[in-house]
Amino acid sequence: NLRNLVSQPAGEKMASTSASSSTSDREFELEKEIKRQEVSIDELSSLSSSRSVYQKTGNLFFRTTSEKAKSNAQKQLDFAKSEIGKIRSQT
Numbered sequence: 001n002l003r004n005l006v007s008q009p010a011g012e013k014m015a016s017t018s019a020s021s022s023t024s025d026r027e028f029e030l031e032k033e034i035k036r037q038e039v040s041i042d043e044l045s046s047l048s049s050s051r052s053v054y055q056k057t058g059n060l061f062f063r064t065t066s067e068k069a070k071s072n073a074q075k076q077l078d079f080a081k082s083e084i085g086k087i088r089s090q091t
Contacts, residue, residue, distance in 0.1 A: 037077035
C-alpha cells in the first residue's frame, strides 16, 4: 500500500521486512531439520538395536549403537519442534 510506505519511515519498513524474512528463513531451516530428523529416526528404526552406526559430531564420525543414535535424533527433533513452535507463537 503506497500510503503505508509514505507514512512509515524507510528504516522502519526495512527493519520489519528484514526481521520477518529472517524469521521465515529460520522457520524454513527448522522445517528442513525436522524432516531430516524424522527420516533419520525412521531409518534407524529399521536397524536392529545392537547394530553399530556412525554418528556425525562436528566434523568427525563416531561409532555408536543405533539406539543411541536414534535417541539423539529424537532429542534434536524435539528441540527443533519446540523452536518452530516458539517462532509460530510469536507471529
